[in-house]
Amino acid sequence: MFKINNLTYKYEKNKNALSNINMDFSNGNVIGIIGSNGSGKSTLFMNLMGIIKPTKGEILFKGNLLKYDKKSLYNLRKDVGMVFQDPEKQIFYSTVYDDIAFSLRNIGLEEDIIKVRVNKALEAVNGMDFIGKPIHFLSYGQKKRVAIASVISMENKMVLLDEPTAGLDPMSTRCIVDIIKRLSESNVKVVISSHDMNLMYEICDYIYVLNEGNIIDEGNTEDVFINEEGILGAGLELPWLVKVHKKMNAPLFRKEEDLFDFYKKETEK
Numbered sequence: 303m304f305k306i307n308n309l310t311y312k313y314e315k316n317k318n319a320l321s322n323i324n325m326d327f328s329n330g331n332v333i334g335i336i337g338s339n340g341s342g343k344s345t346l347f348m349n350l351m352g353i354i355k356p357t358k359g360e361i362l363f364k365g366n367l368l369k370y371d372k373k374s375l376y377n378l379r380k381d382v383g384m385v386f387q388d389p390e391k392q393i394f395y396s397t398v399y400d401d402i403a404f405s406l407r408n409i410g411l412e413e414d415i416i417k418v419r420v421n422k423a424l425e426a427v428n429g430m431d432f433i434g435k436p437i438h439f440l441s442y443g444q445k446k447r448v449a450i451a452s453v454i455s456m457e458n459k460m461v462l463l464d465e466p467t468a469g470l471d472p473m474s475t476r477c478i479v480d481i482i483k484r485l486s487e488s489n490v491k492v493v494i495s496s497h498d499m500n501l502m503y504e505i506c507d508y509i510y511v512l513n514e515g516n517i518i519d520e521g522n523t524e525d526v527f528i529n530e531e532g533i534l535g536a537g538l539e540l541p542w543l544v545k546v547h548k549k550m551n552a553p554l555f556r557k558e559e560d561l562f563d564f565y566k567k568e569t570e571k
């Protein structure tokens with residue numbers, strides 16, 4: 303859906319946050335953007351959503367140059383939803399129900415359909431307990447789950463997730479992994495940024511590695527993560543399954559269950 307040609311973005315009085323970026327999101331169904339703090343991930347997402355405009359280069363959406371008038375942005379955001387890194391940036395309403403319902407009311411849905419969508423989205427993030435609660439009663443992790451539910455409820459064709467699991471406990475993280483898998487199975491394109499290399503290795507099928515605003519590597523997930531130099535060079539670490547492969551000479555597995563099955567069979571021999 304998105305194709306990015308030679309995108310450069312510079313914040314005022316700062317060096318380039320992104321330099322000459324080329325990306326094609328038709329390369330995968332779950333696309334990962336990895337990079338250490340300050341490498342440009344959030345800046346990239348804000349460019350894609352039309353919140354900020356490239357200093358140089360172009361962003362194509364469905365083959366057309368991104369436009370910034372109200373109607374074009376409304377249409378873009380009907381197709382593409384984004385979960386911001388900081389949930390406070392996208393939560394405005396007094397109660398959880400109304401917050402999620404807000405965007406759905408905006409696109410003119412009937413109240414009974416809204417009710418179904420809000421319930422379904424909150425169930426997906428394991429958040430039905432707080433449906434009627436005022437937002438300010440929630441913890442950071444709970445707000446994050448509401449922000450994710452809000453985007454899911456829109457049923458967009460594409461979802462951008464900026465650090466969706468940062469600050470979440472293990473159970474909530476598993477919920478998010480399941481959500482991403484389900485979205486992908488229902489043909490929603492997912493683009494995700496995260497510092498959690500194990501998560502990215504598990505769910506992504508194509509990876510871009512950002513370092514100080516430059517793409518220093520890209521490719522299919524296994525090819526990118528096997529390149530230790532590239533990963534360490536970007537200030538990241540190898541997923542544990544790749545470490546086991548490299549240090550213990552085990553086959554390369556994508557899922558930990560496959561590794562455990564392998565060793566179980568080996569010890570039974």
Ligand SMILES: Nc1ncnc2c1ncn2[C@@H]1O[C@H](COP(=O)(O)OP(=O)(O)OP(=O)(O)O)[C@@H](O)[C@H]1O
Nearest residue numbers: 313314316319337338339340341342343344345346
């Ligand atoms: N509003 C801003 N004004 C000036 N510089 C900014 C602004 N926001 C970000 N930057 C700079 O742009 C660069 C990229 O920042 P960005 O937030 O996109 O990185 P990131 O990869 O999302 O980082 P993190 O992993 O910490 O979320 C950094 O050098 C940062 O200091």
